[in-house]
Amino acid sequence: MKLTGAQILWECLVREGVTDVFGYPGGAILPAYDAMLDYPIRHILVRHEQGATHMADGYARASGGVGVAIATSGPGATNMVTGIATAMMDSSPIVCITGQVGSRLIGSDAFQEIDITGITLPITKHNYLVTRAEDVARAVREAFVIAKSGRPGPVLIDITKDAQQASCEFDWEGAAPSVPGWRSRPEAPASAIAQAVALLNEAQRPVILAGHGVMISGAMEQLKALAERGQIPVAMTLLGIGCLPASHALNFGMMGMHGEAWVNHAIQEADLLIAAGMCFDDRVTGNLKTYAPNARKIHIEIDPSEINKNVPVDVALIGDLRDVLTRLLPSVAEGNREPWLRHIDSIKGDAAVRDIQSLPDDGHLYAAHVINDLWRATRSRDTIVVTDVGQHQMWEAQYYHHEAPRSLITSGGLGTMGFAVPAAIGAKRARPEADVWAVVGDGGFQMTMCELATAVQDSIDIKVAIINNGFLGMVRQWQEFFYERRYAATPLSGPDFVKLAEAFGIRGIGVTKRSGVLPAVDEARAHAGPVVVDFRVEQEDTVYPMVPAGGDLHAMIRRPNPIVETAADV
Ligand SMILES: Cc1cc2nc3c(=O)[nH]c(=O)nc-3n(C[C@H](O)[C@H](O)[C@H](O)COP(=O)(O)OP(=O)(O)OC[C@H]3O[C@@H](n4cnc5c(N)ncnc54)[C@H](O)[C@@H]3O)c2cc1C
Ligand SMILES: Cc1ncc(C[n+]2csc(CCOP(=O)(O)OP(=O)(O)O)c2C)c(N)n1
Numbered sequence: 021m022k023l024t025g026a027q028i029l030w031e032c033l034v035r036e037g038v039t040d041v042f043g044y045p046g047g048a049i050l051p052a053y054d055a056m057l058d059y060p061i062r063h064i065l066v067r068h069e070q071g072a073t074h075m076a077d078g079y080a081r082a083s084g085g086v087g088v089a090i091a092t093s094g095p096g097a098t099n100m101v102t103g104i105a106t107a108m109m110d111s112s113p114i115v116c117i118t119g120q121v122g123s124r125l126i127g128s129d130a131f132q133e134i135d136i137t138g139i140t141l142p143i144t145k146h147n148y149l150v151t152r153a154e155d156v157a158r159a160v161r162e163a164f165v166i167a168k169s170g171r172p173g174p175v176l177i178d179i180t181k182d183a184q185q186a187s188c189e190f191d192w193e194g195a196a197p198s199v200p201g202w203r204s205r206p207e208a209p210a211s212a213i214a215q216a217v218a219l220l221n222e223a224q225r226p227v228i229l230a231g232h233g234v235m236i237s238g239a240m241e242q243l244k245a246l247a248e249r250g251q252i253p254v255a256m257t258l259l260g261i262g263c264l265p266a267s268h269a270l271n272f273g274m275m276g277m278h279g280e281a282w283v284n285h286a287i288q289e290a291d292l293l294i295a296a297g298m299c300f301d302d303r304v305t306g307n308l309k310t311y312a313p314n315a316r317k318i319h320i321e322i323d324p325s326e327i328n329k330n331v332p333v334d335v336a337l338i339g340d341l342r343d344v345l346t347r348l349l350p351s352v353a354e355g356n357r358e359p360w361l362r363h364i365d366s367i368k369g370d371a372a373v374r375d376i377q378s379l380p381d382d383g384h385l386y387a388a389h390v391i392n393d394l395w396r397a398t399r400s401r402d403t404i405v406v407t408d409v410g411q412h413q414m415w416e417a418q419y420y421h422h423e424a425p426r427s428l429i430t431s432g433g434l435g436t437m438g439f440a441v442p443a444a445i446g447a448k449r450a451r452p453e454a455d456v457w458a459v460v461g462d463g464g465f466q467m468t469m470c471e472l473a474t475a476v477q478d479s480i481d482i483k484v485a486i487i488n489n490g491f492l493g494m495v496r497q498w499q500e501f502f503y504e505r506r507y508a509a510t511p512l513s514g515p516d517f518v519k520l521a522e523a524f525g526i527r528g529i530g531v532t533k534r535s536g537v538l539p540a541v542d543e544a545r546a547h548a549g550p551v552v553v554d555f556r557v558e559q560e561d562t563v564y565p566m567v568p569a570g571g572d573l574h575a576m577i578r579r580p581n582p583i584v585e586t587a588a589d590v
């Protein structure tokens with residue numbers, strides 16, 4: 021069967037199971053757009069190509085599949101860079117397709133010619149420049165294998181205009197992927213498993229550090245079984261949240277810079293850390309020289325380059341987490357670690373009184389209260405929260421208690437402001453039956469709020485909670501602690517978000533009091549179609565605890581007790 025390169029592209033995408041593509045057209049990708057009309061593909065027209073990549077990313081993270089974004093050459097392609105880097109840092113499988121100028125023009129600085137494979141080389145797992153129709157099918161098939169396999173990540177396929185236009189014989193079988201090494205999943209040797217089991221069984225004060233890899237590998241049951249059999253407390257990274265239900269007795273909460281104080285203390289006092297699908301990010305370890313000084317370390321990880329990268333470990337189990345845990349579990353002895361669990365409970369100490377939740381309603385609206393009430397109002401439903409980056413992101417992690425895997429989607433590694441609204445759109449397309457909330461700061465919202473028009477045009481029913489503190493809050497917090505409250509370029513104005521929502525043709529709700537939070541969430545949920553809720557919160561509230569960057573994990577800045585800082589106090 022003879023097809024054009026453009027037809028082959030869609031033929032292959034459909035065969036890969038793709039139903040939704042997020043994109044924006046232009047000259048160099050026009051042949052592909054023209055051919056698209058003949059295929060069962062839902063194209064979601066974004067307002068900026070960065071949005072397309074975040075939507076593909078949100079789609080991938082919500083579904084566990086691969087998200088697809090498409091753009092034209094030149095500025096279309098360069099606008100994708102931030103979203104590709106975001107996906108790379110968080111191991112999210114997306115395939116980005118870009119048009120390129122005609123192959124004979126390459127290197128001539130042609131109109132909208134840019135070397136996007138060169139630009140994205142360090143931020144993709146792999147990329148392709150396809151200059152012949154004959155090579156389209158193989159590139160697409162390989163791209164899906166590479167994006168999904170091993171440690172997932174983004175792949176870019178740049179297709180010249182003439183390769184899209186030319187015709188050739190379409191041969192799906194003949195284009196079977198030949199990616200050296202992709203079939204060989206690393207497998208931890210039995211001797212290493214035995215070593216790990218020995219460490220586990222003799223440990224008195226073990227802590228499991230559960231990360232994003234638990235979700236990627238689908239090892240939630242195995243992780244729970246390990247924790248329960250060994251009676252081992254589980255701490256999570258930001259990206260690991262949801263891998264064990266928040267209500268599980270052995271789930272102790274988030275670790276790291278804004279993690280729970282008792283979790284960080286437990287890590288520092290532990291005699292064994294079992295790192296499961298997490299990469300010892302600097303937000304997690306703080307000062308490496310003083311990190312978990314008494315602990316032996318087991319690292320279960322699919323990417324060998326992560327082993328000993330930041331934290332030297334005693335036993336490395338390189339392989340898929342679910343496989344490794346399945347092999348390990350039968351030899352793990354039933355643990356009785358009552359004294360250790362009680363000890364961690366005891367170091368919770370004054371955390372409760374320092375918790376902003378414990379303070380009486382003083383008429384101010386705190387972001388933590390908003391998030392906690394959002395959780396209360398949505399917990400009984402299948403809800404995905406997609407956050408942006410900043411203080412609100414940390415409060416979400418602390419005060420929204422996630423029970424299900426993939427129910428929190430957030431940009432951790434790159435920390436990309438502007439992520440939430442488009443990623444929420446992608447998540448909603450992947451899981452239409454779920455309620456999807458974007459929790460976003462007033463800064464990040466203003467970076468990609470144009471995508472509200474996408475939600476309207478394509479009837480994508482997301483709810484947006486703006487945590488509006490009139491500041492680039494997280495940067496303001498750093499200025500408060502480390503720059504003597506010199507607020508350089510962090511006070512932030514914005515439009516009237518309620519009126520803005522109305523201008524987009526969607527429901528806008530403003531909230532200034534705690535008593536207004538639950539009714540607003542209920543109203544938003546009951547409304548069919550996108551809603552923006554503008555929560556006007558305390559301007560100078562601070563995320564506690566905080567480990568200063570590079571500081572010792574146990575030396576956290578704690579919320580002064582008993583206090584709440586308000587703008588009126590300072
Ligand atoms: C403002 C801000 C503050 C932050 N504060 C914190 C904080 O306080 N605490 C915190 O935890 N994070 C925090 N983060 C996030 C932090 O920067 C990292 O993104 C996060 O800690 C990474 O989590 P992870 O290692 O679980 O995930 P990833 O970085 O996604 O790593 C996952 C690991 O799992 C491995 N893996 C993938 N698939 C498999 C498999 N099948 N089997 C085995 N292994 C696999 C991967 O190779 C990778 O090494 C913050 C981010 C921001 C923006
Ligand atoms: C694209 C981008 N630019 C800059 C930053 C640095 N940064 C991190 S948090 C933050 C402030 C975010 O402000 P806002 O969106 O209002 O959220 P808040 O912290 O107030 O909750 C900034 C500027 C970033 N993470 N991403």
Ligand SMILES: [Mg+2]
Nearest residue numbers: 461462491493
């Ligand atoms: Mg803000």
